[in-house]
Amino acid sequence: MKPARRTTIIASVLLIACLSGVVFTLGRVDRLRSGASLQEILYISSPKVLKRLSLGYEGLLADVYWTRAVQYFGNKHRGYVENYRLLAPLLEITTYLDPHLMVAYEYGANFLAPRPPLGAGMPERAVQLVESGIRANPDSWKLYNSLGFIYYFEFKDYGKAAEAFNTGSKISGAHPFMKIVAANMAQHAGDFGMARMLWTTTFESTNDKQIKYNAVAHLRALKVEEDVTNLEKLVSLYQETTGHVPAHLSDFVSAGILPGIPVDPTGHPYKVMPDGTIQVRNPDDFPFITKGLPPGYQPLALDFSKMKLETPR
Amino acid sequence: MNPRISYIAANTFREAVRDRVLYNLIAFALLLVGAAILVGQISIDIERLVVINLGLTAVSLFGMLIAIFIGIGLVSKEIEKRTLYTMLSRPVRRWEFIIGKFFGLAGTLVVNTFFMAVGVFAALLYVSHHLQRPDAWLLVALYFIILQFLMITAIALLFSSFSSPLLSAVFAFSLFVIGNFAEDLRGFAAMAKGLTRWLATGAAYVLPNFSALNVISSVAHGEAVSRQLVFYNSVYALFYAALALCGAVLIFERRDLK
Amino acid sequence: MTAIEIFGLEKTFSVGFWRKRPRRALRPLHLSVEEGEIFGFLGPNGAGKTTTLKLLMGLVFPTAGTARILGMEANDPRVKAQIGFLPEQPYFYDYLTARELLEYYAQLSGVAAKDRRKKVEAMLQRVGLTDAGDIQLRKFSKGMLQRVGIAQAILHDPKVVFLDEPMSGLDPMGRREVRDLIEQLKKEGKTVFFSTHILSDAEALCDRVAIIHLGELRSVGVVADLTSSMHGKVELIWQSAVVPASIRALGAECHVTGDTVRAVLAEDKQDAAIDALRRERLRLVSVTPVRATLEDYFLQNLGTENAPSEVMA
Numbered sequence: 056m057k058p059a060r061r062t063t064i065i066a067s068v069l070l071i072a073c074l075s076g077v078v079f080t081l082g083r084v085d086r087l088r089s090g091a092s093l094q095e096i097l098y099i100s101s102p103k104v105l106k107r108l109s110l111g112y113e114g115l116l117a118d119v120y121w122t123r124a125v126q127y128f129g130n131k132h133r134g135y136v137e138n139y140r141l142l143a144p145l146l147e148i149t150t151y152l153d154p155h156l157m158v159a160y161e162y163g164a165n166f167l168a169p170r171p172p173l174g175a176g177m178p179e180r181a182v183q184l185v186e187s188g189i190r191a192n193p194d195s196w197k198l199y200n201s202l203g204f205i206y207y208f209e210f211k212d213y214g215k216a217a218e219a220f221n222t223g224s225k226i227s228g229a230h231p232f233m234k235i236v237a238a239n240m241a242q243h244a245g246d247f248g249m250a251r252m253l254w255t256t257t258f259e260s261t262n263d264k265q266i267k268y269n270a271v272a273h274l275r276a277l278k279v280e281e282d283v284t285n286l287e288k289l290v291s292l293y294q295e296t297t298g299h300v301p302a303h304l305s306d307f308v309s310a311g312i313l314p315g316i317p318v319d320p321t322g323h324p325y326k327v328m329p330d331g332t333i334q335v336r337n338p339d340d341f342p343f344i345t346k347g348l349p350p351g352y353q354p355l356a357l358d359f360s361k362m363k364l365e366t367p368r
Numbered sequence: 369m370n371p372r373i374s375y376i377a378a379n380t381f382r383e384a385v386r387d388r389v390l391y392n393l394i395a396f397a398l399l400l401v402g403a404a405i406l407v408g409q410i411s412i413d414i415e416r417l418v419v420i421n422l423g424l425t426a427v428s429l430f431g432m433l434i435a436i437f438i439g440i441g442l443v444s445k446e447i448e449k450r451t452l453y454t455m456l457s458r459p460v461r462r463w464e465f466i467i468g469k470f471f472g473l474a475g476t477l478v479v480n481t482f483f484m485a486v487g488v489f490a491a492l493l494y495v496s497h498h499l500q501r502p503d504a505w506l507l508v509a510l511y512f513i514i515l516q517f518l519m520i521t522a523i524a525l526l527f528s529s530f531s532s533p534l535l536s537a538v539f540a541f542s543l544f545v546i547g548n549f550a551e552d553l554r555g556f557a558a559m560a561k562g563l564t565r566w567l568a569t570g571a572a573y574v575l576p577n578f579s580a581l582n583v584i585s586s587v588a589h590g591e592a593v594s595r596q597l598v599f600y601n602s603v604y605a606l607f608y609a610a611l612a613l614c615g616a617v618l619i620f621e622r623r624d625l626k
Numbered sequence: 627m628t629a630i631e632i633f634g635l636e637k638t639f640s641v642g643f644w645r646k647r648p649r650r651a652l653r654p655l656h657l658s659v660e661e662g663e664i665f666g667f668l669g670p671n672g673a674g675k676t677t678t679l680k681l682l683m684g685l686v687f688p689t690a691g692t693a694r695i696l697g698m699e700a701n702d703p704r705v706k707a708q709i710g711f712l713p714e715q716p717y718f719y720d721y722l723t724a725r726e727l728l729e730y731y732a733q734l735s736g737v738a739a740k741d742r743r744k745k746v747e748a749m750l751q752r753v754g755l756t757d758a759g760d761i762q763l764r765k766f767s768k769g770m771l772q773r774v775g776i777a778q779a780i781l782h783d784p785k786v787v788f789l790d791e792p793m794s795g796l797d798p799m800g801r802r803e804v805r806d807l808i809e810q811l812k813k814e815g816k817t818v819f820f821s822t823h824i825l826s827d828a829e830a831l832c833d834r835v836a837i838i839h840l841g842e843l844r845s846v847g848v849v850a851d852l853t854s855s856m857h858g859k860v861e862l863i864w865q866s867a868v869v870p871a872s873i874r875a876l877g878a879e880c881h882v883t884g885d886t887v888r889a890v891l892a893e894d895k896q897d898a899a900i901d902a903l904r905r906e907r908l909r910l911v912s913v914t915p916v917r918a919t920l921e922d923y924f925l926q927n928l929g930t931e932n933a934p935s936e937v938m939a
Binding site: 058059062063066067069070073074076077078080081083084085087088119122123125 | 461462463549551552554555556559573574577580594596597600601603604607608610611614615617618621622
Binding site: 375383458625 | 639680683684685686687703704706707709710711712713716717718719721722730731733734735736775778779788
């Protein structure tokens with residue numbers, strides 16, 4: 056007189072079958088909906104309305120929006136221009152719902168401001184975003200850093216950049232580089248050293264993985280550009296003295312000019328071309344370089360999944 | 369279909385009606401009429417949007433409340449009140465009882481939704497004076513809402529088979545809320561690491577995915593719903609409801625009645 | 627054939643939320659009931675009567691043991707069509723009317739559609755509820771609910787009827803009716819198994835009884851055999867207003883009414899009592915043997931915890 060065995064067996068088998076069915080179909084449904092959830096969110100694009108609709112749970116809603124944004128702009132989606140147009144309203148909504156969500160402002164500075172395909176190409180909106188962040192978080196030096204960043208790299212307005220870095224450097228806890236950058240802006244704006252300091256500050260002051268990867272990529276690009284510039288100078292000197300372009304960079308080694316064959320941050324040696332220019336072995340490894348590229352090279356979409364996260368010195 | 373299941377389903381429907389559940393339709397109708405008239409002052413396009421968004425959201429919420437508040441008592445109330453004693457001493461198998469109750473409540477919700485749908489279309493007609501082709505997608509949205517009801521009913525029934533009404537209500541309601549953010553939960557899970565990631569992903573897959581069944585805003589903007597989505601959503605909802613019902617059957621099958 | 631066979635049916639409940647304490651509601655029970663019998667299942671409250679019935683109905687699962695009804699396992703749905711059950715203090719769906727409830731139950735018991743209406747009406751008439759047939763059950767009095775309960779138990783013409791405390795809550799008229807009904811059922815060839823703690827009912831109705839106490843079966847047998855196993859009693863009546871101490875010392879139960887004392891004591895003490903009265907010079911009016919009742923049997927045997935007796939018919 057136990058519970059009916061036949062029922063138990065059938066129900067158990069059915070349970071497992073249904074569970075597998077649930078997991079399988081859910082996967083399918085997910086794939087069909089991958090873009091939908093983001094579009095749906097933005098049907099209500101007014102931050103004020105959203106705040107009212109959230110019935111006091113703005114923080115939670117901000118987190119939801121932020122997660123969707125990050126997921127959407129995660130590794131596999133980055134680099135596709137059409138998607139960036141959703142980034143600005145998403146960040147604006149997120150920061151309106153939660154003005155203290157710092158990472159959203161950092162994201163704006165890093166990905167809203169730069170020109171496509173590396174960013175949304177909206178530097179003015181990025182500035183507005185960061186400035187509203189500064190109003191809500193006056194004690195955050197990171198936001199001044201972000202502001203200076205945008206002025207420096209996108210607007211090339213060194214005056215405003217210096218101002219931002221200066222103000223930020225006065226806040227306690229500010230990264231020591233900020234003061235140096237502010238002080239040296241007048242003379243060294245546009246230098247490699249300045250850029251390196253800025254990207255290093257970014258790398259060290261953020262916890263967001265994507266921003267870190269982005270900073271590393273830039274630092275590597277800087278190294279490459281520096282190397283290429285220096286190597287090309289060496290090559291033209293060599294040409295002046297010997298009358299021809301070296302066939303291989305190892306000629307520099309045998310001539311005693313360099314201690315060893317120069318390698319790029321991924322460890323591959325640079326190549327010297329017959330026309331005297333220097334090129335990197337795999338341009339795809341360096342998304343942000345403007346020098347050392349073979350002519351007619353088209354940059355690929357960014358893919359951070361292959362990168363490692365160490366700062367090259 | 370098994371005659372006893374249909375008798376139990378019919379009686380469950382009768383119980384819901386006599387419980388004056390269908391009076392909710394009056395509240396719904398008032399809400400919709402009020403909104404339609406209020407919104408009739410504003411310009412075109414917005415009115416349509418508001419009526420559809422408000423109407424469908426109300427259908428979904430009202431139905432969800434009914435599903436939960438009746439669902440949680442389906443089994444526990446009968447155990448509490450001992451009405452099951454004379455029921456189970458008859459040639460009714462315990463699983464037939466569960467399935468019958470499910471169909472009874474599901475049927476009540478379908479009827480309820482039907483009347484509400486008529487209301488929504490009537491309000492839409494009132495504010496935009498004629499129906500357009502994209503309005504047909506409303507039917508798909510309503511169908512998805514019914515699928516949600518099936519899932520929630522099965523969930524409430526599952527909890528009812530072992531838990532007190534209060535706890536069941538809390539669980540079922542929480543699942544409804546979480547289920548609407550299920551996609552975000554999977555997003556959170558994807559960003560976690562190690563054991564947390566596995567547990568979170570597992571949980572996210574077992575939780576009911578109501579967000580995929582919520583196409584109210586797309587439909588309000590006149591957007592189509594892909595046939596594939598309709599198919600997979602249907603299969604998903606049916607699998608999920610069946611899953612919860614299997615659980616309910618297994619639990620109830622071996623329960624000692626006090 | 628044997629209508630009911632119980633083989634070692636046992637139930638232990640785990641009580642308590644954190645530390646489960648076991649409560650033995652029923653010790654291994656062995657019992658059999660023949661077809662056509664009226665069988666009484668007697669015992670004080672909490673003895674295990676209802677637990678036994680719930681086990682037989684499949685409402686509760688046994689810790690050990692099995693039972694067979696009409697030759698089939700008790701849980702078998704085929705058996706359910708041939709048994710009827712009236713629980714103690716029955717509850718029914720209060721939103722249904724009596725007619726609707728009986729119709730519904732008739733459906734579930736597999737009564738053919740064309741016979742249902744007739745059977746329901748016949749039942750209502752039999753239990754005297756024809757006029758109240760369309761009133762909602764929530765408005766029914768306890769007595770009326772009990773009648774509905776009986777109606778639903780016999781509506782599908784079952785071979786074995788189980789009644790749990792069928793007289794409870796009924797006034798003397800109602801109890802009379804139930805007694806008559808049970809006798810009627812026996813005449814129809816049905817087996818009736820009912821539990822009660824009212825011994826006079828059992829004495830009047832039952833062919834055989836079983837007595838259960840603290841979850842354990844104490845005796846089974848024909849009533850007359852059980853009572854006759856007891857020591858006889860005598861009733862002495864004398865004229866006086868006093869009860870001599872010597873009489874009391876013999877363990878007599880005395881009632882004083884006006885100037886007459888009525889004392890009941892054990893048969894073997896009869897002579898000693900008569901002597902005592904003579905010594906006191908009290909006038910003996912009568913000496914009458916008294917038949918032992920089931921109540922006496924009950925009190926004598928159940929007063930002592932560890933004295934089970936078996937008197938088989």
